[in-house]
Amino acid sequence: MDNQKVIIHARFNPSGVVIEISERPEALSPQDWFNYLSEHAALSYQALAGGRGVFRLDPAQLAEFKSPFDSKAA
Numbered sequence: 001m002d003n004q005k006v007i008i009h010a011r012f013n014p015s016g017v018v019i020e021i022s023e024r025p026e027a028l029s030p031q032d033w034f035n036y037l038s039e040h041a042a043l044s045y046q047a048l049a050g051g052r053g054v055f056r057l058d059p060a061q062l063a064e065f066k067s068p069f070d071s072k073a074a
Contacts, residue, residue, distance in 0.1 A: 006062045008055040010034055023062060025069030040065060 010030075011020040018034040025033065037055050038045065047053045057065070 004059070005056040006059050008037065008057065008062070010053045010055070012051040012053070014051065023066070025066050027069040037065065 006023065009020075009022045010018055013019050018030040021030045021033050023033075024030060028036065041055055041057060041061070044056050045053060046056070
């Protein structure tokens with residue numbers, strides 16, 4: 001059984017706005033991608049120290065989340 005997860009790193013400025021987040025579709029801003037993931041995968045999020053946090057998602061779940069946005073960019 002393969003339990004590998006994709007780790008999506010988010011970095012926040014002191015006001016709480018997301019300034020960087022990995023695996024982001026080009027069609028979305030960093031904040032919009034964080035908001036989308038928060039709405040669809042909140043239980044997979046872990047806040048970290050230093051204005052950072054991570055989402056841990058299955059690769060298939062990440063592909064499903066990205067697919068509506070990737071098709072708009074094509």
